[in-house]
Amino acid sequence: MSESKPKDNFSVSRRFFLKSFGTSAAVAATVQVEAVAAELEKANSEKVYGPGTVPITLQVNGKPLKLNVEPRVTLLEALRNHSNLTGAKEVCDRGTCGACTVLLDDKPVYSCSKLAIDSQGSKITTVEGLAKDGKLTPVQQAFIDQDALMCGFCTPGFIMSVTALLKQNPRPTADQVKHACSGNLCRCGTYPRVLQAAMKAAGAPVANKTEVISYAKLA
Amino acid sequence: MPSWPEKREYIGSHAKRIDAPAKVTGAAKYASDVQPEGWLYGMIYRSKWPKAKIVKIDLEKAKAVPGIKAAVFAPRFDQPDQTSRYYGEELAGVAGTTKQGCLDALRVIQVEVKEMPFVVREEDAKEDTSPRVWDDQPNLSKPRLKENGEFDKAFSECDAVVEGFYTTPVQLHHPLESHGNTISAGGEEITAWASTQHVVGVRSDLAGHLNVPQSKVHAICEFMGGGFGSKFGLGAEGGIAARLSQEAKAPVKLMLTRFDEALAVGNRPSSFQKIKLGAKSDGKLHAFELDSYGTAGYGSGGASGGGSASPDFPAPYIYKVPNTRVKQSTVVVNAGVARAFRAPGHPTASFGMESIMDEMAVKLNMDPVELRIKNDPSEVRRKEYALGAEKFGWKQKYKAPGSSSGPIKTGVGCAGATWGGGGRGTKAEAQVNPDGSFEIRCCTQDLGTGSKTVIALIAADLLGIKPEQITVKVGDTHYPPSGGSGGSTTTASVAPAIYDVCTKALAELQKQSGVEDARGDKWAGACKKLGLTPITVNGQWQEGLSSSGAGGVQFAEVEVDTETGFTKVKKITCVQDGGLIVSKLTCESQVNGGILMGIGYALYEERVMDKTSGVVLNPNFETYKLLGLSDAPEIEVVFLDMPERGVIGIGEPVTIPTAAAVANAVANALGVRVNSLPITPQRVLDAIGKLKNIVPAAAA
Secondary structure (H helix, E strand, C coil): CCCCCCCCHHHHHHHHHHHHHCCCHHHHHHHHHHHHHHHHHHHHHCCCCCCCCEEEEEEECCEEEEEEECCCCEHHHHHHCCCCCCCCCCCCCCCCCCCCEEEECCEEEEHHHCECHHHCCCEEECHHHCCECCECCHHHHHHHHCCCCCCCCCHHHHHHHHHHHHHHCCCCCHHHHHHHCCCCCCCCCCHHHHHHHHHHHCCCCCCCCCEEEEHHHCC | CCCCCCCCCCCCECCCCCCHHHHHHCCCCECCCCCCCCCEEEEEEECCCCCEEEEEEECHHHHCCCCEEEEEECCCCCCCCEEECCCCCEEEEEEECCHHHHHHHHHCCEEEEEECCCCCCHHHHCCCCCCCCCCCCCCECCCEEEEECCHHHHHHHCCEEEEEEEEECCECCCCCCCCEEEEECCCCCEEEEECCCCHHHHHHHHHHHHCCCHHHEEEECCECCCCCCCCCCCHHHHHHHHHHHHHHCCCEEEECCHHHHHHCCCCECCEEEEEEEEECCCCCEEEEEEEEEECECECCCCCECCECCCCCCCCCCCCCCCEEEEEEEEECCCCCCCCCCCCCCHHHHHHHHHHHHHHHHHHHCCCHHHHHHHHCCCHHHHHHHHHHHHHHCHHHHCCCCCCCCCCEEEEEEEEEEEECCCCCCCEEEEEECCCCCEEEEEECCCCCCCHHHHHHHHHHHHHCCCHHHEEEEECECCCCECCCCCCCCHHHHHHHHHHHHHHHHHHHHHHHHCCCCCCHHHHHHHHHCCCCCCEEEEEECCCCCECCCEEEEEEEEEEEECCCCCEEEEEEEEEEECECCCEHHHHHHHHHHHHHHHHHHHHCCCCCECCCCCCECCCCCCCCCCCCHHHCCEEEEEEEECHHHCECCCCCHHHCCHHHHHHHHHHHHHCCCCCECCCCHHHHHHHCCCCCCCCCHHHC
8 A cells, every 4th residue: 555645844854854964974973963953943833733623625536625623633534524425434443454545646545544634735535536427437337247345344445446556557467456455354255356346447357157056957 | 835936037147236336436324424413423431451340430530521522331330349351341431522532531531440360261261270250150161961872882883083172263253344333312212323233123222221112213224334243232332322322412423443343242252172083984973072162251152232152063063973972161251252153153163073074084094075975964965065076176186185295285175064044024015106116115134245135136026127126225123124134044034025025016006007917018007007106015024935954065275385384275166055046146245255254264363362461462453364355265156056945045154164174175285284273374383393493382
């Protein structure tokens, strides 16, 4: 699962700092202290958010979503509890199951592990935003055709992971699908059909192996 | 006597799941998704002590946290000096406007406790010297003894005798939608949106809990995110949500966390099975002895909030042995209680019995399939073994145990299963509208098994219309009642009621419209003649359209890496009898699901208790391993078509033999047996003697 690019200045400047000064240990010893002090000063001069609610604007499914949330609210909570976008599901709430997967600038992200306030400025797509004017995407249609769902609770997450994969790689191999879905868990056991659905959405032929044999005709 | 139509267009077809579009677009609303006006977030405060006297709980500071609207005690803990018997027991609950506020409130709840000695592991608990879970009884129950034939002399009459000790872990259900409800109990009318396998049961539990008439309670479950046996009844979490809602005078959504799921809402009991099996030289089983114990948590396995499950299991499982002695005991520990788990008792029974069967095959130098065909009393299963062996390529693949060359060993194994299924008691109503649309209402529930689709396909065939013309409404106590979805009984219980209500609706339409046969092309015209008044009719379960008893066998092919100890399942072949298959597509999905859950039981899943602290050490998905897409093998399914038997039910039988077949395949690959599930890399390496100098054997 790809991480989206951090948007806050603090982490970007720290990375820049390490890159700039990591080459010479001798210089770094003295310069580092000053640089850290300077960076702290800069960080402290920036606005501190919270602990109360702050107004934020998310770009979700092509529309602005204005909310007032505490800075500690995750993107998943903002979607599910502070709005009515309940397609992304809360299952583990700690980045292990993938049921909360949404696209952030077309990359799949665990929305339980991303703060809402940090998701501002990105293009967010949830499962509700895939179908346009009631027309399902090929991935959604393939999940229906191959019955790649049972209880349906993991389904939005799998659909977002497969959607992201096909945007990046329209003709994936089975192994690439497995890799793309390795961050998604299902308890009903839909995996074989998720794989079929992803391959079908990518235009590959899919065969069904089930046989029905009449007991009466068995020797 | 009613019978299913001979000509079936939709029944038995690959017609698509009717609620799939709602599930792929996020439109499906689960109990955890509904947002009634003014809803609050609810959370549970749980015991942090494996065993303790809870002297006093102080909720005042929690109530003062900004945004908190209610804080209540769990039943029983509103009284002082109550004993809590496991880490994770519900003590109190809070409700507030945000999740963060609730988390803050949980942190300031003050509890005065007297900690008490505890025991969490079965092998410790059964010793007399260990602390008792219940003061008035030993942890290990008296054995329940069953004897058949002339057991005492039977083993001396055998030509071959094998013995083994097999263990299975406590397995957690972990449905992806956690247990919980959104409950509005602040006013006169009480509504519960429940994640449940029994909507009617939630209504009666909730009415009882709040002491109000059932007629005032409305329970709804349109979509639910999995249960696997753990979601019957209201549960402690539902009771707490109802109390919170009453106090806050607002709807409360209380869904458990993933950690909670590992502690308090059921599991499959463990087993420790000492088995001795004797046979005549021709392979005929002659004597069987089992001495087993297992834990269902702090309870005995009797009824508990949300269901029950005993550590007992059928033995010698599917086989008929003339002389048997079966001794089974329960051991209590300070841990959450068991609940029904997909085919309760059977995967456990299958693992022990099918393991010793393969030991016997080795001892007699017989092919394991041949030994089974010789001893299996079921004609259906004997034929399934013969058919499955051919499809799987058993003759080509089976080699003497441990005989494959190289560091990666291959092996094959097989096992059989039986399950009851069947079901009765469902009622349904139907409405024929003048515009030709057709509605069916029934308070069953669709766990993802395809109940709604089954209803639509039956109606479509009986009325000669398309499934798309049919609106199926389930999961609402405003509709006629149906039973719980357990024991693979839903389809067999619901399908005959749908048959009845559709037959009656058609007859009434024909009578009122004067159209002789209103099916198919004539349907729309006949409906138009109704003018402004729709037809409504009621129907119920009928004899003769369903039956019980499903048999199945599975074959497994594995690769075991003797350097890393890692087992990979390459292929499973499943031959299954399910009577009349109504929805082939969703039936196949269930077979896949049963097999994959069985592989999880075989290789990955185990609740680990810490002896010192008494906590569940792996209460999340980083440490409690579920199978992933890359772990799924090739699955080959063969259904034996037996439409004359009617509808049976298939969700449970297909998960039973998988673990045993995989374990036998691993033993076939290695030439030595891993006697404990799950078959982890550590256990494999230990079995082949590669751990001796690295870690003490006891740690494996």
